[in-house]
Amino acid sequence: MATDYDRVPYPCHAHPQTHPAHLAVMARLRGMRPAAPEACRFLEIGCGDGGNLMPMALEYPGSQFLGIDLAESSIERARQSAARFGTSQVEFRAQDIMDLKPGELGQWDYVVAHGVFSWVPEPVRLRLLAVCRELLAPDGVAYISYNAYPGAHLRAIPREMMLYHTKKVAEPEVRVAQARELMRLVAENQSGRDAVSAIVLSEANRVLDSAPNLLTHDDLSPDNQAYYLHEFAALAAERGLQCLGDADYASMFGTRYPAGIRQALARLGDDDVRREQYLDFLSCRRFRQSLLCRAEIKRERQAPLAAIKECFFSSSAKTASPESQLLDDSPVTFLGESDLRGEVSAPIPKLILAALGRNWPARLRFQDLRAVIATAIGSAVPSDAVAGALRDLIEMGAAHVHHAQIRHATTVSERPRVWDWARYQQTIGTSLTSLRHHTIQISDAFGIWLVGQLDGTQTAEAIAQKHALAAKPGPDGKLDAEKALRKARKRVASGIEKLVQFGFVPPDDPGGS
Ligand SMILES: C[S@@+](CC[C@H](N)C(=O)[O-])C[C@H]1O[C@@H](n2cnc3c(N)ncnc32)[C@H](O)[C@@H]1O
DSSP states (O other), X not given: OOOHHHHSOOOOOOOGGGSHHHHHHHHHTTTOOOOOGGGOEEXXXXXXXXXXXXXXXXXXXXXXXXXXXXXXXHHHHHHHHHHHHXXXXXXXXXXXXXXXXXXXXXXXXXXXXXXXXXXXXXHXXXXXXXXXXXXXXXXXXXXXXXXXXXTHHXXXXXXXXXXXXXXXXXXXXXXXXXXXXXXXXXXHTOOOOSXXXXXXXXXXXXXXXXXXXXXXXXXXXXXXXXBOHHHHHHHHHHTTEEEEEESSGGGGTOTTSOHHHHHXXXXXXXXXXXXXXXXXXXXXOOEEEEEEEETTOOOOSSOOHHHHTTOEEEOOOBOOSOTHHHHSSOOEEEEOGGGOEEEEOSHHHHHHHHHHHHHTTSOEEHHHHHHHHXXXXXXXXOHHHHHHHHHHHXXXXXXXXXXXXXXXXXXXXXXXXXXXXHHHHHHHTOOEEOTTSOEEOOOSHHHHHHHHHOBSSSOHHHHHHHHHHTOOOOTTSOOOHHHHHHHHHHHHHHHHHHHHHTTOSOTTSTTOO
16 A cells, blocks of 8 residues: 555665664663674664665675565665665565564664654554564664654644644645745744744744655654653653663763753762753753663663773864863863864863864774873873773763774775765765765755766866866857866865765775775
């Protein structure tokens, strides 16, 4: 039977927070011993067209992947991708969550359901949780994302208006058009000057910025049920699961809040779900990515230093302060992603951030960082001191923790090549997945053309010459071929550099690092 997703396709893309390497690290930081991503069994429920699963399967040929989705047309597209890449360790099945028979599927190290829980009817939600328990291996990790309260109350404002406005319309395209029209009127009528008007304006604009298919399956979906974290945790507990935390590690600690708030959080005691619930209140959180494990697992509340010592780390933090200031106790400002600004005074975290920033986007192992610090200070530093500082930095979100080194080149080679999966995505017109499992939407015609050209057979110069051929004459009707070539070289070089920087070029690229 055709589902809404068969009628209105939903192109799926990569979600780095669901990647087995990320889930493995998150579990290790809770003291678990999860399966290695290189040799694991990974199940995605509601996998759609395989946009998340396929690049993982290509990255880990030694692991087994299964994608399940109710929409047959999505599964058909996923199977076509798998057939094209000859990935025999990935299977896609058109199946309803309600019909899953855990006994037949065996146990899985990772079970992921992104964008499913809130958007299916309640019996399916509850079955999804039960299935996670039944399918998880003893050290397995499940990931379930959902709309969260209190922030989701704001989403209800445009949703309820649009549902009322379109209640008699069955045709998805017409519903979207009418819903957008209503949101346009609502947005036009907001001054944005008082609090209510600012919220309504921002929500209406969010809807107007969403792609029509997203709008159909999200705000206009018949089911869109949000949960408070404590409600979700209670439903999971009733089915033999416990919350391991959130896939956004730094969101769990509140270390960035002022001292008064941190003290109030500390007074909440040892109940992590309770603390995180209050953090959700403070940030008016609207979306969650909860990690679950079997209820009987004894998990650590704080990352064991031994686990930190097994990991890799990265940070894009930069400082303008001189090296000498890193060695004393003077405060140094670091600028991170999204204009995040933080002041650090102690030498060990300052030296860690400076070393990571110099190597970004490459990652450093714990022992490499320890060696860098020993060289800077002129004597060995206890390993627990370095691990403790790293733990503080990742809890703050100033550094990121990883399972392994990046798997892409960081320098431009003679004949650059964008990895095969991204070039395939370019041919089918979806957003592109990097080798860091990030999603990037390239919407300009030149960017799309360039990705297609970067197949490892041509030099940047040859590509620039091709691009220059497409140059148009100036207003005087004349074409300055030399100027056009100069412009094309600049454009091609900058485009290639960006693709390398974003992680689209594999390390086996001759000449790449
Ligand atoms: C919003 S999409 C999310 C797809 C993908 N996980 C992503 O995040 O890009 C929800 C997916 O869940 C699937 N789905 C909905 N109900 C289902 C059910 N009862 N059993 C299996 N899949 C279901 C839909 O077909 C759709 O592909």
